[in-house]
Amino acid sequence: MKFNHIKKDDQVIVISGNDKGKKGKVLTVDHENGRVIVEGVNIATKHRKPRRQGEQGGIIKQEAALNMSNVMHICKKCGKPTRIGYTVLKDGSKVRVCKKCNENFDD
Ligand SMILES: [Zn+2]
Structure with a gap:
């Protein structure tokens, strides 16, 4: 797989999968596994149990990692x-x- 040169804070667009066409800012890059987390993209819903007494359990929504090959950069100059x-x-x-x-x- 071709290395994509993605860095944190880059603007990217998703080019395949369920979130195809979505744009967002790169939050984290995992070069070792070739994965990225993009703001507002590939939201996974997790059910959280309260760990301590008095803590609220519930549903949390969080971005899940995408394969780097599923995103492309968006140029700030030409858009x-x-x-x-x-x-x-x-x-x-x-x-x-x-x-x-x-x-x-x-x-
Ligand atoms: Zn450009």
Whole structure:
């Protein structure tokens, strides 16, 4: 699987699965397992039992991890779902660029 260069706080769109078409901000990235958690996407409902006396049990909704291959970046410059490339600037620093418009992705 191709590594997707996803970082925390990136804006992404879901490209397959139940939440296809949903957009959100990346909350956590699990590079080891190739998974990401995206704000408001892939919400799983969990039933929680009260652990202590007086604590409220109930249903909590929480984002579940998605496979990185199911999301794509959204470029802030051109607003399109895109792949990310890398380029090296004159000062030697490496930056991410949008493959659609070639703008600096992190700028
Ligand atoms: Zn772009």
